[in-house]
Amino acid sequence: MAAEKARAIVIRTFPFGESSCVVTLFTREYGKLRALAKGAWRPKSGFDAALDLLSICQVLVLRKSTDALDLLTEACLEHRFRVGRSQAAFLGGMDVAELLDTLTADGDPQPELFDVAHATLRTLSAPRPAHDHDASTTELTDGLVRALVAHTELAMLRLVGHAPALVRCAECGGGVEGGSRIAFGMLDGGVLCERCRSGKRAVVSISADCLAALQLLAGTPDAWRSLALPPPIDGEVRAVMNTMLSHLLGRRPRVAPLLQPRSRPGTSRSS
Ligand SMILES: [Zn+2]
CATH class of the missing domain: 2.40.50.140 (Nucleic acid-binding proteins)
Known part of the structure; x- marks a missing residue:
């Protein structure tokens, strides 16, 4: 052989x-x-x-x-995956590994999924800038790592056929009224319009800012690089991703919840 x-x-x-x-x-x-x-x-x-x-x-x-x-x-x-002292980058890599393992079946080639995971692992473990003129490597803050990880998770979900509906109602495909809070159906796989949300289980209310961040992270490849989310939105994006992954996997993922930023005293996190 x-x-x-x-x-x-x-x-x-x-x-x-x-x-x-x-x-x-x-x-x-x-x-x-x-x-x-x-x-x-x-x-x-x-x-x-x-x-x-x-x-x-x-x-x-x-x-x-x-x-x-x-x-x-x-x-x-x-x-070699090397992230120095960055715990967020280490967890980001482990999260990618867990999702590659849990979202795929044995012996099912998905080259695009490989490419997405590969690019993220390379970015997370990119060497620290050695020369000032080297603009291609920038220091990854924990916030940027979380944005990159959420972007990667959304890209992976899209490639395995589980992209959440973030613009139109997941149920009827109609427009979703733009209020300050939007219904997100975890079992329905995305945002829900007023008409479709009633009677649904596992519906959470997310802020318009969180939805805008998710749309950007899902739709624009390099958006994460310039995304500076205020702490409450940063935490909310992570919480929504964690809940989404839990529903998809049928259990709580091992790594993703560890990426949740610690909420600071005085900041409230919406659920
Ligand atoms: Zn609807």
Whole structure:
């Protein structure tokens, strides 16, 4: 059997025996797969740092046609996930990994989803600017990290067919009256007009500012870079994303809630 070459993001690793591990990879070519890396954790293993969590690497995999694990024969590190002291950036990367794992089925190639996740991981772990004239790398504040993560989550949801309706009513497709607060149906997948909201379960009321931020993050690729959300809106966007993901996954995600900014005394967070 010939080994297949793929570009992969390491989204989970699990020890196996004394020195081997089972890795879950999200590959551009084959989607999600689980493979055994024999001797990966031996001191002089050929895998080196390529199998660290959130590493991006080139791999050679022997695909098994049965339920057996694939066999990883080679992994060559392309990019290592390094975020320094930024806990927000670390959690952002872990959130991307969890969503790649939970939103996809094994062996279902989704190259666009790979590209979105890949771009975000590279941005989160971009090196700090070494030269002043290097304008391509800017310091990521925690607020910017949260905006990038929400943008990424919305892009991932769109690619797996779960984009929330943010402009027109999720139920009837009609216009949604622009008041200061708008009904958002978690089970209906988006905003609801006055007529459709009555009698619905799991409807939350979100602020017009929060909806505007979500529209921008979902619709404009680089909008997150210049988004400076006031703390209450920043927190509300995160809370809405967390609730949305919980409803979609059927359980509370492990990482996303940890991205919730701590509300400061004196600021109230709407729910
Ligand atoms: Zn409606």
